[in-house]
Amino acid sequence: MQLEKISPEAFEKIVDMAAFALEAEEKAYLLEELNHQLQSVQELLDIPLEESSSSSLINIPRVGDMPRRDEWQAFDVPRGIIERAPQHEDGMILVPEPAGGKDLS
């Protein structure tokens, strides 16, 4: 299977998806490098794989229980997190309205 190069149109879509606004010079560099990287990824498509091939073998032996039960725990000082937001008020993070003032909630 031959991997297709990323077209300028497809590139624009992913730039938009990643929320970037790029200069022409940046675009040219990034598109060229992405296509070079894809050339490397192409090698993976040429490897014969069986359907049953297992995925990654990251192996974390455990003795006894998990480090803790999978339950959320409140951070000791939540205000310490909120206060790091660029804009906040009364313990809430402030954000601008979405485009057109639509309520997305």
Added chain:
Amino acid sequence: MTFTQLSAREIAQKVQAGELKVSDMLEASLAQIRAVDGDFGSLDGQPTDPETDKKVHAFISLTEELAHAQAQAVEAKVAKGENAGLLAGVPVSIKDIFALENTVTTAASRMLYNYRAPYTATAVQKLIDAGALIVGKVNLDEFTFGSSNESSAYQPASNNPWNTTYVPGGSSGGSAAAVAAEETPLSLGTDTGGSIRQPAAFCGVVGLKPSYGRVSRYGLIAFASSLDCPGPLARNVEDAALILQVMAGVDERDESSATLPVPNYLEALQQDVRGMRIGLSPDYAGIAYPNHATGEFEVIPVQDEIKQATLDAAEQLARQGAEIIENVPMPHTRYGIPVYFVVSRIEAASNLNRMDGVKYGYTVADARDLQDLYTRTRTEGFGLQPKLRILMGAYLSATSKKVNYYQLASKVRGMIGQDFELAFDPKGAYQLDALLTPTTPTTAFKRAEIFGDSVLMQYADQMTVSVNHAGLPAITVPAGLDKKNLPIGIQFIANHFQEETILRAAYAYEQSTLDAAWRRVRPMALQEVNA
């Protein structure tokens, strides 16, 4: 010998015995930083030092006040006759990717230039609890995305102390430079595809990547969560064992941390290598690199001096009773980088989605609306290399209708792991205890020589990245200098959670070369300091 040339073990022992004042040790470390480091990395990047090209530039910031408070606490314990910890009075630098409460934690990115962490990473806290003095945060490639330190938004980026016109490697380049330049005897780094081992090799120091899960990732700003590993850089193997002893262990704040008991790594060093089966593989003799122009893969052999150093190390170990097993096949090693391009980029794009100008860090003023806030913040906040990684991750995720790249790469990742399983299988054909390889295909490269070629830069990690895919432990140790007087590193790899094995092998090699002439050569950046 000056205080800054002492090993971490010696410092801690002298402090505990009352033979060395912690405040003197701290002042010696800070004085060394002032002497060799020059301008710290900053966003404006304007040098103030006329000799700036000869300086190391390992640091982004100092935490002197904190270090002085920690020094006083250690002194107080020593004065009361209490155990002040395994790292009592040892200055340590921290890669600026770890959270340290109420300290700016930048990830070397404009995106986090003002982010003061509300908590401390577990690995860092363990160092503090063991009596270490956290003297500052060191530079790195932006969000750890690079192998040369040059992508840092905090310029000047770190230089290689052995020759400051060369890169220190990356992404833990600031850590490696700080240790090589005797600014701190230990540094805490991270390794996602070789980011501890490659800079350690380039700078002539020891770098240890523990097994995935051996050291908690809590408080580490994530790059690729299934690959990231905190680990130490040190000037000798014993110090690497010492700091690992302190950092290793389960953490209830990191579900991927292993609940296995932590062995005594320092005791393990006392065992010799007699009977140890150490493998050499032809699949680590070169890198298979895609040529953009022809579209073909070319095999570039490992630099001759590095190949020779690896073979010499095998001979040294054989003389001490190790059994050297040649021609161990590791056929999937060549796929390490293509797999990494997929796995690390998709995970990085996902992790960096949280950088949006809303919750913390950089934000733009007067955004028209929410989308404008996101777009302008991310465009201005991220440098070119993070943008490249995010776009690659977004592309590979978005095209999943045709091929599920993550799944494909994960399957090949499994095959890379199987190579190691077969090599280490106690009932298999090779029954290895450790694999010995070069750490890097070349010694350090010049600044600006490769930067910008994201593919060639990535292939510099081909000798190290398979270990991350398989979650294994590996260590690099200095093994000589090339004809340009740049350090050579060799790597030992072992099975899951067998850190003792690689420490034993590395220590045995290190001890057998203590009298080698190359060990008496000092880095260029130090030749006028403490000469």
